[in-house]
Amino acid sequence: MNKEEIMKKNLDLFAEFMKYAFEHPEILERIAPDGELVILPENDPKLYEENLATLKKLKNQGKKVAVFKMELPKTSVPKFAESAL
Secondary structure: OOHHHHHHHHHHHHHHHHHHHHHOHHHHHHOOOOOEEEEEEOOOHHHHHHHHHHHHHHHHOOOOEEEEEEOOOOOOOOOOOOOOO
């Protein structure tokens, strides 16, 4: 998995996390103001391992880290059905 794929998938995870946070803002209280957020995707083993390595690196640097597990959202591709033109 290259860095571009990792970044895109993590952006997708973060977008889903923020959707949830807008409806449940109390979840944000679990993240320290000067902390880092790491999301471990339960349905993507490769990205899970990449993010786990990032988590370990941040902890080794002495940073505060909030860790959440969630599923990577499924990408839905629109399929053309008909046109009213």
